[in-house]
Amino acid sequence: MNNFEPKIIGILCNWCSYAGADSAGTSRKTYAPNVNVVRVMCSGRVDTQFILKAFKEGADGVLILGCHPGDCHYKEGNYKALRRYKLLKKAITQFGIEEERLRLDWVSAAESDKFVKVVNEFTETIKKLGPLNIKK
Amino acid sequence: MNKKIGVYICSCGTNISDVIDIEEVVNFASKLENVVYAKSHKFLCSEDGKNFLTEDIKQQKPDCVVIGACTPRELENTFRKVLEQAGLNPYLFQMVNLREQVAWTTQDKTQATQKAKRYIKAAVKRVALHEPLEKKEIECNTDVVVIGAGPAGLESAISLAKADRKVYLVEKQPNIGGKAVKYEDLFPTMECAPCAVAPYLEEVLHHPNIELLTSSEVEEVVGFFGNFDVKIKKNARYVDIEKCIGCGACIEPCPVSVKSEFEYGLTDRKAIYFPVQGALPNAPVIDKENCLRFKGQDCNLCQQACPFGAINYEDKDEILEKKVGAIVVATGFEMLDPSIISNYQYKVIPEVYTSAEFERLLAATGPTGGNILTKDKKQPESIAIIHCVGSRDENYKEYCSSVCCLYATKFIHMIEKKLPEAKVYDFYVDWCLPGRDGQTFFDSVKEHAKNTSFIRIPKPNEVNISQKDGKIVIEYTDVNTNNKGQISVDMVVLCTAIVPPKDTEKIAKLLDLPIRKDGFLGAMQNALTTVSTTIEGVFIAGCIQGPKDFSSSVTQGAAASGKILSALVPGRKLELEPITAEVNEKLCGGCKVCISLCPYKAISFDEEKKVAVINEVLCKGCGTCVGACPSGAIRGKHFTTEEIFAEIEGVLSL
Numbered sequence: 058m059n060n061f062e063p064k065i066i067g068i069l070c071n072w073c074s075y076a077g078a079d080s081a082g083t084s085r086k087t088y089a090p091n092v093n094v095v096r097v098m099c100s101g102r103v104d105t106q107f108i109l110k111a112f113k114e115g116a117d118g119v120l121i122l123g124c125h126p127g128d129c130h131y132k133e134g135n136y137k138a139l140r141r142y143k144l145l146k147k148a149i150t151q152f153g154i155e156e157e158r159l160r161l162d163w164v165s166a167a168e169s170d171k172f173v174k175v176v177n178e179f180t181e182t183i184k185k186l187g188p189l190n191i192k193k
Numbered sequence: 194m195n196k197k198i199g200v201y202i203c204s205c206g207t208n209i210s211d212v213i214d215i216e217e218v219v220n221f222a223s224k225l226e227n228v229v230y231a232k233s234h235k236f237l238c239s240e241d242g243k244n245f246l247t248e249d250i251k252q253q254k255p256d257c258v259v260i261g262a263c264t265p266r267e268l269e270n271t272f273r274k275v276l277e278q279a280g281l282n283p284y285l286f287q288m289v290n291l292r293e294q295v296a297w298t299t300q301d302k303t304q305a306t307q308k309a310k311r312y313i314k315a316a317v318k319r320v321a322l323h324e325p326l327e328k329k330e331i332e333c334n335t336d337v338v339v340i341g342a343g344p345a346g347l348e349s350a351i352s353l354a355k356a357d358r359k360v361y362l363v364e365k366q367p368n369i370g371g372k373a374v375k376y377e378d379l380f381p382t383m384e385c386a387p388c389a390v391a392p393y394l395e396e397v398l399h400h401p402n403i404e405l406l407t408s409s410e411v412e413e414v415v416g417f418f419g420n421f422d423v424k425i426k427k428n429a430r431y432v433d434i435e436k437c438i439g440c441g442a443c444i445e446p447c448p449v450s451v452k453s454e455f456e457y458g459l460t461d462r463k464a465i466y467f468p469v470q471g472a473l474p475n476a477p478v479i480d481k482e483n484c485l486r487f488k489g490q491d492c493n494l495c496q497q498a499c500p501f502g503a504i505n506y507e508d509k510d511e512i513l514e515k516k517v518g519a520i521v522v523a524t525g526f527e528m529l530d531p532s533i534i535s536n537y538q539y540k541v542i543p544e545v546y547t548s549a550e551f552e553r554l555l556a557a558t559g560p561t562g563g564n565i566l567t568k569d570k571k572q573p574e575s576i577a578i579i580h581c582v583g584s585r586d587e588n589y590k591e592y593c594s595s596v597c598c599l600y601a602t603k604f605i606h607m608i609e610k611k612l613p614e615a616k617v618y619d620f621y622v623d624w625c626l627p628g629r630d631g632q633t634f635f636d637s638v639k640e641h642a643k644n645t646s647f648i649r650i651p652k653p654n655e656v657n658i659s660q661k662d663g664k665i666v667i668e669y670t671d672v673n674t675n676n677k678g679q680i681s682v683d684m685v686v687l688c689t690a691i692v693p694p695k696d697t698e699k700i701a702k703l704l705d706l707p708i709r710k711d712g713f714l715g716a717m718q719n720a721l722t723t724v725s726t727t728i729e730g731v732f733i734a735g736c737i738q739g740p741k742d743f744s745s746s747v748t749q750g751a752a753a754s755g756k757i758l759s760a761l762v763p764g765r766k767l768e769l770e771p772i773t774a775e776v777n778e779k780l781c782g783g784c785k786v787c788i789s790l791c792p793y794k795a796i797s798f799d800e801e802k803k804v805a806v807i808n809e810v811l812c813k814g815c816g817t818c819v820g821a822c823p824s825g826a827i828r829g830k831h832f833t834t835e836e837i838f839a840e841i842e843g844v845l846s847l
Binding site: 064066071075078081082083085086087088090095097098099101103104105106107114116130 | 265266290292293294298299300301304305307308311315790792813815817819821829832834837838840844846
């Protein structure tokens with residue numbers, strides 16, 4: 058499984074995490090290319106369907122990144138994301154998806170190091186888990 | 194779906210092309226479904242690049258456009274304008290971040306090119322679903338309600354009025370000036386405080402654009418930025434400000450005597466009284482709670498004494514309705530009541546004062562005419578000043594109240610001036626002397642205050658106060674010598690924490706403003722916008738936003754006005770962002786889940802149709818309601834579920 062290159066969807070909020078990803082770029086920090094970013098305005102927009110859709114379309118992992126608690130541009134969208142995430146973690150195991158394949162974390166616009174760390178860590182986790190096998 | 198999509202890839206000089214094979218991406222893109230052409234350019238954001246885009250789009254007439262370049266956070270709006278110039282709706286466009294999130298962060302060129310292709314494919318699939326969106330414009334009102342007539346509110350009201358804006362200045366107290374009129378001098382310049390506010394007060398009273406509403410409170414706020422409806426309750430004063438000349442003939446005959454709130458109970462007042470000597474508006478007020486007439490007795494002594502017929506017992510509370518475009522909240526602060534910290538013995542030992550009370554002992558307009566006297570009218574021989582009372586202590590207030598060290602320095606200076614023989618003990622924890630003049634002010638006072646001992650205590654509130662033989666005994670540990678010590682004084686001044694006013698919760702609820710953990714109102718989570726809030730059109734200025742000094746409060750008042758003057762311009766309509774959410778009434782089940790989730794109060798419930806209704810002006814397009822709607826009835830424009838799905842499908846299909 059050494060050559061396994063996982064496909065990962067990263068759903069990032071516009072104001073903190075997407076900006077954090079940009080700042081990793083401006084400071085030329087390289088990281089694993091497996092996370093494919095989908096930008097939403099707020100992590101509160103993250104619909105449970107997005108995650109299920111991603112797994113259905115062949116994603117091996119889904120990463121949700123939002124503003125730190127208390128820093129949401131829209132006041133509290135990230136708390137809503139957190140609630141849905143907790144429910145969803147339980148739900149995906151029912152479909153036979155390991156709960157480690159879904160991760161939520163907070164990355165601020167200034168935390169390019171944290172962004173790189175989370176992306177690399179998550180890519181490693183998914184590499185270890187191997188490709189996702191679910192009965193369609 | 195048959196759409197004609199044009200794709201443009203920018204090599205950004207060599208920033209993108211160093212890592213990503215532009216030719217390969219262009220070739221790949223041109224073969225994608227719906228793509229009619231794909232081209233590259235060296236610098237799409239340059240004047241040359243923008244001209245190329247405009248002309249090319251005009252010629253090729255695509256239905257929608259994908260641009261692969263840098264981050265959309267930088268240039269999305271620039272390219273939207275280009276599209277508009279080329280005659281295409283600016284939202285029929287998707288930008289791909291090839292620079293910051295691919296070229297600059299991917300080591301391997303093959304992998305980078307592959308990732309670029311995935312992103313382009315996702316964008317092509319997504320943009321095919323995009324719909325043209327229009328920016329809407331609405332009429333707006335440019336009048337303003339300012340709540341609170343202290344330094345911040347006064348500055349805000351005046352700077353707006355001078356720019357020809359109508360201002361309703363709402364003040365809870367019967368007089369204006371806030372707490373500033375209670376102080377004798379201001380640090381660090383030792384400028385006379387009432388003199389500093391006097392020109393403001395005068396101007397506010399007579400400015401034709403300012404309607405001053407004293408003894409008034411805001412009761413209800415509905416609407417949104419540019420279109421607020423504000424209900425203000427104007428409490429009856431029972432004295433006609435227009436007729437009254439402020440002679441005070443009515444005061445003397447009043448048989449009632451109660452403690453004066455303005456003087457913190459240090460002196461008495463009548464039931465008809467001037468809130469403060471020299472109060473503006475210069476007219477007394479009747480305290481209905483204590484007036485004999487309002488208690489059912491047949492007293493009309495004040496009315497008989499008034500030569501101008503200004504006393505009107507029939508005066509009624511009024512509800513005023515005002516339409517405004519913006520609101521400034523400048524409701525100030527209060528001082529922590531130190532009786533909750535038992536070791537200070539406040540209200541137990543009579544000669545223990547708060548700093549606010551002590552300010553009144555220093556003020557020429559105060560109960561002692563500016564003489565520092567104990568309650569039995571003796572000059573104290575020794576005074577202790579204690580810093581950080583309730584501040585910087587996790588049991589009370591964790592924050593530094595930020596002005597106490599400087600006013601304590603002012604106290605030392607004034608005690609020395611008024612009582613040159615008196616001994617002063619200053620109990621501090623750390624010195625907080627910020628700003629250009631703080632340290633020099635302290636140094637100069639310390640230099641000449643020979644009768645003052647500075648004692649450093651280990652932590653806030655770590656002193657014990659008791660009474661013995663008519664003296665106040667303070668026990669402490671001196672950090673510098675680590676010795677336990679004890680002194681006796683005649684008077685103690687507590688530098689109590691600055692806390693939010695009691696009605697902050699009510700104001701926050703009225704305006705849907707967030708209250709921070711420390712109790713003050715929260716500004717936007719952004720160092721650049723200390724006076725803006727999460728509610729558009731509502732601004733906060735002065736101490737309601739956190740402890741600060743006189744000049745910082747005034748600065749914030751001006752800042753709030755500046756924001757309003759640039760956001761609401763007479764004759765100009767308000768432009769609304771088109772990226773908002775909308776409800777499909779046929780699908781909405783009326784569960785109301787979205788209403789409680791919306792951080793902007795943008796969703797209401799139509800009781801007749803039993804569906805949720807989104808106010809486009811208030812909606813900021815975060816999409817929280819879209820993600821939560823159990824029946825999929827809410828669409829997040831430009832971030833629809835179908836659009837995101839298309840992006841996910843596209844990026845994963847390669």
